[in-house]
Amino acid sequence: MERNLKDKLLEKSRYAEGTKEELWSRIETMLDEEPAAPTRMGSRTARKRTKRSDRTMRALKITMAVAVAVMAFGVFLAMPAGTAFMKDVREWFAPEKKVEVEVEGQKEETDQKLHQNKESKYVIYYDQERYKLVQEDGKDVITTKEPLPERYPEVSMTIEQVKDEKPEELIKRLNGELAGKYEDVREVEQVSEPVQGYMVRALAGKEWDSEVVVIYAVDNGKQGSFAITEKYFFEASEGHGARFHQMLKEFKVLDE
Known part of the structure; x- marks a missing residue:
């Protein structure tokens, strides 16, 4: 579904090609990035920092997923009437x-x-x-x-x-x-x-x-x-x- 959404944005939106690719590259990096596990020698402070990082990353993933959906919907509404995207009923x-x-x-x-x-x-x-x-x-x-x-x-x-x-x-x-x-x-x-x-x-x-x-x-x-x-x-x-x-x-x- 993410792949299809990206393809639709790249194909139909009116942003410059470089801007779109950079935007999607950043989003995919944020969604796929996993926090590094703490080492055995890490201190209690480091473990707390890692837990906060985990929570931050989970919140970031949720936020970015919502942002992707909102952005796609916004692009759809911005389509001028009569475009192929609106006409292609099939x-x-x-x-x-x-x-x-x-x-x-x-x-x-x-x-x-x-x-x-x-x-x-x-x-x-x-x-x-x-x-x-x-x-x-x-x-x-x-x-x-x-x-x-x-x-x-x-x-x-x-x-x-x-x-x-x-x-x-x-x-x-x-x-x-x-x-x-x-x-x-x-x-x-x-x-x-x-x-x-x-x-x-x-x-x-x-x-x-x-x-x-x-x-x-x-x-x-x-x-x-x-x-x-x-x-x-x-x-x-x-x-x-x-x-x-x-x-x-x-x-x-x-x-x-």
């Missing part, structure tokens, strides 16, 4: 990972892939075995890898940034639009799972192929929102619906 999120999801009462492990939207500044993991992610008109759309037969309603999850509406305003507008299209539109709910924000749900009926729409409004951290719209059919509520729910747990808005 240093903090694994490109792929395995995630457990419960589908129709059964738990299964899925291989999920990281998607980073650099313009809208968010990341999400999606199930790459069953779905694909395409970008259409500034929106990210997660849909089935293989097109469904024509008799099935649309299955998709669309993520769109709405820059000029706060979540509470956006969900009210979208709720009103749903009311004119679906026979059963539920009340708007404030939710903390799978995302933090607001949610409204609409159903076209209770038949196996009745359309289901679930919309979330999430704060984008810049006085705007993300509108996340799930579409599937009634019979797929515990299939595609459960998978979309799990994928949304991996949705993260990136702080500038």
